[in-house]
Amino acid sequence: xxxxxxxxxxxxxxxxxxxxxxxxxxxxxxxxxxxxxxxxxxxxxxxxxxxxxxxxxxxxxxxxxxxxxxxxxxxxxxxxxxxxxxxxxxxxxxxxxxxxxxxxxxxxxxxxxxxxxxxxxxxxxxxxxxxxxxxxxxxxxxxxxxxxxxxxxxxxxxxxxxxxxxxxxxxxxxxxxxxxxxxxxxxxxxxxxxxxxxxxxxxxxxxxxxxxxxxxxxxxxxxxxxxxxxxxxxxxxxxxxxxxxxxxxxxxxxxxxxxxxxxxxxxxxxxxxxxxxxxxxxxxxxxxxxxxxxxxxxxxxxxxxxxxxxxxxxxxxxxxxxxxxxxxxxxxxxxxxxxxxxxxxxxxxxxxxxxxxxxxxxxxxxxxxxxxxxxxxxxxxxxxxxxxxxxxxxxxxxxxxxxxxxxxxxxxxxxxxxxxxxxxxxxxxxxxxxxxxxxxxxxxxxxxxxxxxxxxxxxxxxxxxxxxxxxxxxxxxxxxxxxxxxxxxxxxxxxxxxxxxxxxxxxxxxxxxxxxxxxxxxxxxxxxxxxxxxxxxxxxxxxxxxxxxxxxxxxxxxxxxxxxxxxxxxxxxxxxxxxxxxxxxxxxxxxxxxxxxxxxxxxxxxxxxxxxxxxxxxxxxxxxxxxxxxxxxxxxxxxxxxxxxxxxxxxxxxxxxxxxxxxxxxxxxxxxxxxxxxxxxxxxxxxxxxxxxxxxxxxxxxxxxxxxxxxxxxxxxxxxxxxxxxxxxxxxxxxxxxxxxxxxxxxxxxxxxxxxxxxxxxxxxxxxxxxxxxxxxxxxxxxxxxxxxxxxxxxxxxxxxxxxxxx
Amino acid sequence: xxxxxxxxxxxxxxxxxxxxxxxxxxxxxxxxxxxxxxxxxxxxxxxxxxxxxxxxxxxxxxxxxxxxxxxxxxxxxxxxxxxxxxxxxxxxxxxxxxxxxxxxxxxxxxxxxxxxxxxxxxxxxxxxxxxxxxxxxxxxxxxxxxxxxxxxxxxxxxxxxxxxx
Numbered sequence: 005x006x007x008x009x010x011x012x013x014x015x016x017x018x019x020x021x022x023x024x025x026x027x028x029x030x031x032x033x034x035x036x037x038x039x040x041x042x043x044x045x046x047x048x049x050x051x052x053x054x055x056x057x058x059x060x061x062x063x064x065x066x067x068x069x070x071x072x073x074x075x076x077x078x079x080x081x082x083x084x085x086x087x088x089x090x091x092x093x094x095x096x097x098x099x100x101x102x103x104x105x106x107x108x109x110x111x112x113x114x115x116x117x118x119x120x121x122x123x124x125x126x127x128x129x130x131x132x133x134x135x136x137x138x139x140x141x142x143x144x145x146x147x148x149x150x151x152x153x154x155x156x157x158x159x160x161x162x163x164x165x166x167x168x169x170x171x172x173x174x175x176x177x178x179x180x181x182x183x184x185x186x187x188x189x190x191x192x193x194x195x196x197x198x199x200x201x202x203x204x205x206x207x208x209x210x211x212x213x214x215x216x217x218x219x220x221x222x223x224x225x226x227x228x229x230x231x232x233x234x235x236x237x238x239x240x241x242x243x244x245x246x247x248x249x250x251x252x253x254x255x256x257x258x259x260x261x262x263x264x265x266x267x268x269x270x271x272x273x274x275x276x277x278x279x280x281x282x283x284x285x286x287x288x289x290x291x292x293x294x295x296x297x298x299x300x301x302x303x304x305x306x307x308x309x310x311x312x313x314x315x316x317x318x319x320x321x322x323x324x325x326x327x328x329x330x331x332x333x334x335x336x337x338x339x340x341x342x343x344x345x346x347x348x349x350x351x352x353x354x355x356x357x358x359x360x361x362x363x364x365x366x367x368x369x370x371x372x373x374x375x376x377x378x379x380x381x382x383x384x385x386x387x388x389x390x391x392x393x394x395x396x397x398x399x400x401x402x403x404x405x406x407x408x409x410x411x412x413x414x415x416x417x418x419x420x421x422x423x424x425x426x427x428x429x430x431x432x433x434x435x436x437x438x439x440x441x442x443x444x445x446x447x448x449x450x451x452x453x454x455x456x457x458x459x460x461x462x463x464x465x466x467x468x469x470x471x472x473x474x475x476x477x478x479x480x481x482x483x484x485x486x487x488x489x490x491x492x493x494x495x496x497x498x499x500x501x502x503x504x505x506x507x508x509x510x511x512x513x514x515x516x517x518x519x520x521x522x523x524x525x526x527x528x529x530x531x532x533x534x535x536x537x538x539x540x541x542x543x544x545x546x547x548x549x550x551x552x553x554x555x556x557x558x559x560x561x562x563x564x565x566x567x568x569x570x571x572x573x574x575x576x577x578x579x580x581x582x583x584x585x586x587x588x589x590x591x592x593x594x595x596x597x598x599x600x601x602x603x604x605x606x607x608x609x610x611x612x613x614x615x616x617x618x619x620x621x622x623x624x625x626x627x628x629x630x631x632x633x634x635x636x637x638x639x640x641x642x643x644x645x646x647x648x649x650x651x652x653x654x655x656x657x658x659x660x661x662x663x664x665x666x667x668x669x670x671x672x673x674x675x676x677x678x679x680x681x682x683x684x685x686x687x688x689x690x691x692x693x694x695x696x697x698x699x700x701x702x703x704x705x706x707x708x709x710x711x712x713x714x715x716x717x718x719x720x721x722x723x724x725x726x727x728x729x730x731x732x733x734x735x736x737x738x739x740x741x742x743x744x745x746x747x748x749x750x751x752x753x754x755x756x757x758x759x760x761x762x763x764x765x766x767x768x769x770x771x772x773x774x775x776x777x778x779x780x781x782x783x784x785x786x787x788x789x790x791x792x793x794x795x796x797x798x799x800x801x802x803x804x805x806x807x808x809x810x811x
Numbered sequence: 812x813x814x815x816x817x818x819x820x821x822x823x824x825x826x827x828x829x830x831x832x833x834x835x836x837x838x839x840x841x842x843x844x845x846x847x848x849x850x851x852x853x854x855x856x857x858x859x860x861x862x863x864x865x866x867x868x869x870x871x872x873x874x875x876x877x878x879x880x881x882x883x884x885x886x887x888x889x890x891x892x893x894x895x896x897x898x899x900x901x902x903x904x905x906x907x908x909x910x911x912x913x914x915x916x917x918x919x920x921x922x923x924x925x926x927x928x929x930x931x932x933x934x935x936x937x938x939x940x941x942x943x944x945x946x947x948x949x950x951x952x953x954x955x956x957x958x959x960x961x962x963x964x965x966x967x968x969x970x971x972x973x974x975x976x
Contacts, residue, residue, distance in 0.1 A: 020903050027911025028899040028918055030845020030885030037844035123830070199946055200849040200857050201912045251847070251912030252946050283850045506909030506947050686906035690948050694909065697949030721854035721944070729937045729950040758949070 032249040035204035035221040040276040047125035049115040051107035054359040054714025056136035066128035071120040078102035090326035096160040099325040101261035108324035111288025141359040145321035148356040156357040166330040166355040170642040172412035173348025178313035182304030192373035194296035195706035201251025202281035209270040223253040225542040228535040234264040244535040250505035254367040256292040294366030296321040299377040309396040317352040329363035330355035332370030334469030338646040339460040344400040375459035379764035414643025429676035455657035455769025457761040462647030463753015464551030466631040480635030484552035485539030490623035492609035497529040501538035520561035522587030547753025558748040560627035572599040574616035632746040649752035651679035655765035666792025670733040678740040679754035692758040699762020819887035836874035845885035856943030859916035885915035898960040907956030909947030921957040
């Protein structure tokens, strides 16, 4: 760790993650573990067609089966519930949990079968006859964007969900003045986080209590709000239980259509209803596929490789419905120049509907694809000028004395020292040795390449990307809360108001409170009230919890300290300014008088006669924390500060390819990471390593591939390839700490780390390895078959006999 | 039909449908919910249990086929409520997990490896867990956990047998 980091007692220390103990013993509490008496089970009938009119649903034979309670179609459901919310301003792109009248992608839920067991529901599903009238379909976003394309939603009139061109700075002048320009296209294929747990939910409507209880493996902000709106009931009639362990999410476990469907079914059937997606339901129609994006980029740059201006067009294939996914074109605006000094930017963000499955938010919320597009450009500038790739990055980096640094799109980056991180990584990677190793491998007849990527991870943001991309929305608040209660015996509890999916929020909250109060975090209990008993909070999205929950817990603990000091001041007859709180005791700064923890607690809970006027009895404090950089609306030209913190990462990768086999092997991997103060280093490391593994998948293995018939063909783990321990190399992490000036401990968001740069780094390595053959890869994932075929083709081409044959 | 399942040292006689998977029998009939469903087609390993000491996919085995075998689930690994095995404790020490969903399978895979090989190399650990997918950790801290547990188990055994030939 670098010098200059503040000193902490618990923060940044190697401390165990408290959540781990019960999980290693198999004593988690996952949504599917819940078995309610009399629960009914749902199996879904999904569309076989990428586009079809639903002519009729014949459920007669299914309903005749013993144990089958109901077969529900979209038309009946739509009469009882309101449409699900969309992010962009597209009121005519209506969406319900089940297709209404028309199915718009293969795998879309068309009907729900409810039975006394899942197996009976599955049996009954086979007997339901659905008559379809197939319609023309389209999977191509460029075709969808044409004005004469057939709209996926006829009422909406086009396929355009979002189409906004931003210009920040004098882009035309910068391009006109630049000595060099280049243009390129890269594409980011559709992949996702694909948690090992599919989406699980149980809902139970109690007509007497007028309460819908929901236990779900969810990571959705404003979940209860959206459920209540769709079901047309008051929000406090929906109780989402946050003490559920979520078996991985990384963005995608939004589950809003699932909740509205089972909530409605529970109300209709007056019984608890459970929906446990199987893997096929999850992959095809579970709302979990990620960005699917074409980038056309132009760069204007000088002889020395300094980039002056960038034009970027991002065309995103959103799939059949809008949801919040188009906003994934918005987050990258907060780091649109990456870690580089680019003077002006034109950004054209387009989201279109096609007959693919709808997208959902995925780790990074669109930042990883954008980083890949920017990093590809850096490599191209270096190649065009014959300059070293590393040197071009160094020349373009924002320097440490320029922070806070205002980028053209309105964000002020908080802090960083990119050059120092790069130097540390090169030292750790033994840069000259690495180059020698690569060159040695090449001499031995292998293809070998070094990959580089530098990028930022915006974290802890507000929701200003909503008004930025939909002027009808003016929400900018994106708070998180914590409450601390000290009971009459002096034990401390703190509350967290969301679910977690492995991010260690209990550990985070306890560490923050323990740090401020000077109490061992292991002695602090962390609780998760349900959504009604919770204070306003969002959920662990956008790398926000270290900043936001950490901030809320810090400030709540500060309030508690202030209250204890007031009690001591009153009882000691000393002004509060002359007292200091020190590890549970309040003592005079320059004197001997003091009041210990147990006496302070006793006064607060039992001795009203000793309580200062105006102080409430008992010890309970809460704090609701807004993003530390606030929440201003965007300017008319779309400048806005969404994210307060900007963590930096720098990847160095050595990839080897046996040209006869064509399969890349990652031989070395070093990442430098600066997320400011790490609250728990093991958690940060785990996120980073997991992010890199996910990035390896996105770069090489994972793709929701569709065939020419509009069918998604990667439907199982035999087709959709997740990296195993064999595909993920040992990774060396080099830490650097540049505290954020905006946050309570100097921490920055880091929940998306690793993933944001790994795909770019691996692409860089493979292109470095294959450049000598005159081939290149500009599309992720770089399928193993395509790499192998391209290498074989290039070698064939290079053979004298091969050339002769063609002549 | 009737099946006798010998699970974690207890014999359970159940009346089940022939098509019931061992995974569902454990989770639903016996309420042993530490074994998880991930892909339900034998790829991810979240449903790993030990059958006569060997890691096996509970999603691919019918409950009726498991009659007569000694089945161990994650619930059998902790020596006592609130007390962790050396391997479980090592997972906590290195933070070899995040969401905990694949973790029971990982622990069982590591448990078997350490029974068979007290000094595994890093490569041997990577191989032993390669049938279990994890989306959170990138495997690094899992491998570290198993290597740490091996080291601790060796040190523990050396201390107990210290001085003896």
